[in-house]
Amino acid sequence: MTDQQQKNNETADQMFHGVPLNDIPNLFQAPPTLKDMQDINDVGHTFMIKPFKYxxxxxxxxPEPIHGMGNYxxxxxxxxxxxxxxxxNVMVYSAEERAQFISIILSKMISLALDVGxxxxxxxxxxxIGTHRSVTMSQRQAASLLACAFFCLFPHQFNDQISNQHQTYQSINFIHLFRSGSPWKLEKLKCILHYFRRICEDMPKGVLTFRRFALPDVxxxxWTESQKPLCKIHLRKDTTIEDMHGLLQVDFANEFIVRSLQGGGVMNEGIVQEEIRFTICTEMLVSVLICEVMLSNECIFLIGCEQYVTYAGYADTFKAKDNFIDKTPKDSWGRKLSHVVAMDAINYLNPLNQYTIESMSRELIKxxxxxxxxKSMENFMFGVATGKWGCGAFNGDAQLKGMSYQ
Structure with a gap:
């Protein structure tokens, strides 16, 4: 023990009662004599390293691993x-794919997150809420924001004008998606990781727009005075909404975009229409970060988001499939001509409630x-691709909803 250490101990002794600290046995004074590692014959002691002597x-x-470096x-x-x-272990990727992800893709994702500023x-x-506002960004900027979400870096967003008990923003961080759960969570994660692989190998150069619209009461x-005829309608069963190119495609949203019932949503267990779309078109997830909860007279438009992967199945049969090259043409801003609108239906715990004037009026307004x-788009009208909006878990009447669309 050095003179300085002894002096420090003597000073410390003046602050305590009992015997001086120097009278207490100290490990440094007489280090234990240990058997060499190779001489230990204790079945309850496992060495993860080869015999080692400091x-x-x-x-x-x-120290070297017990079976040598590189041997498992x-x-x-x-x-x-x-x-x-x-x-x-259940493997998502082959050994070669895992090596590529760890050595190349993950480091690029980290760089995207660190360089977000x-x-x-x-x-x-x-x-x-209540605003008519848009934000346009590059696909690289969206990738940087999503990389931050992957590493769970975003603090929670609060609306200071509303009590914390009724928060109107949700978290984009991936923490719930990483937790163990149903097999289809793994399939969603495969889609999202495929997106990161694609953009890390070849960053897309396009543009995205997220627009919120609130319909003024005036x-x-x-409705009772309207003289407008019902619109043309085309019905089919052999395709999906995302395959109806050149039309305004409907996202069957929750009032909180991509958050469904019973703790679901794309960041958790949910995997129906909206969650699937946001999984295969991963850039749509940026809307979770920037959009407050929707009111009955509001909707959110997602313009230009690219599809990166195909899928099979629905709900608990959902499976990620193949790489997808999105050949949708672009507008003069560099956005894919993919227009999606997020619209939330009423969740009817009692299905009979949807036939009231109040409920029907709400769905008509939505x-x-x-x-x-x-008016700026009157010369560029295009149709709407939709399905049975609010007719699954929300117990909506498909025929009644169809009249709302008309």
């Missing part, structure tokens, strides 16, 4: 940790909010 003259000497001996039972590299150059604005039609043609 040499003070060579402090940088590092698998044990999969109740007495050992189940390592992710075990052949008994330079890539975005300013925070994107929030699309708040614009609500007087549909009109989403489908009305702005």
């Amino acid at each position: 040499d003070p003259s060579n402090p940088n000497l590092e 001996f698998d044990i999969w039972n109740d007495d050992h940790v189940h390592l992710p590299c075990s052949p008994f 330079n890539i975005c150059s300013q925070p994107p604005p929030l699309l708040r 614009w609500i039609p007087k 549909a009109y909010t989403c489908f009305r043609i702005p």
Whole structure:
């Protein structure tokens, strides 16, 4: 023990009662004499390293793994940790794909997240309740924001004008998606990781727009006075909404975009129409970050978002499939001519409630909010691709909803 250490101990002794600290046995005074590792015959002691002896003259000497570096001996039972590299583990990727992800893609994702300030150059604005506002960004900026979400870096967004008990923003962080759960969570994660692989290999150069629209009360039609005829309608069963190119495609949203019932949503267990669309068109997830909860006279437009992967199945049969090259043409801003509108239906716990004037009026206003043609677009009208909006978990009547669309 050095003189300085002894002096420090004596000073410390003056602050306590009892025997001086120097009278207490100290490990440094008489280090224990240990058997060499190779001489230990204790079945209850497992060495993960080869026999090793510390040499003070060579402090940088590092222990070697018990089976040598680069050699893996698998044990999969109740007495050992189940390592992710075990052949008994459920693998999302092959060894080659895992190596590529760890060595190349993950590092690029980290760079995208760390460089978010330079890539975005300013925070994107929030699309708040009651506003008619848009934000346009590059696909690289969206990728940087999504990389931050992947690493769960975003603080929770609050609306200071509303009590914390009734928050109107949700978290975009991927933490719930990473937690164990149903097999289809793994399939969703495969789609999202495929997106990151694609953009890390070849960053898309396009543009995206997220637009919130709130219908003013004075614009609500007087339905009983309307003389407009019903629109043309085309019905079919052999296709999906996302395959109806050149039309305004409907996203069957929750009032909180991509958050469904019973803790679902794309970031958790949900995997029906909206969650599937946001999974295969991953850039749509940016709307979760910037959009506040929707009111009955509001909708959110997602313009230019690209599809990166195909899928099979629905709900608990959902499976990620193949790489998808989205050949949708672009407008003069560089956005894919893909226009999606997020519209939320009423959740009817009692299905009979949907036949009231109040409920039917609400759904009519929501549909009109989403489908009305702005004066600036009257010469560029296009149809709407939709399905049984609000007729699944929300217990809607498909025929009644069909009249709302008309």
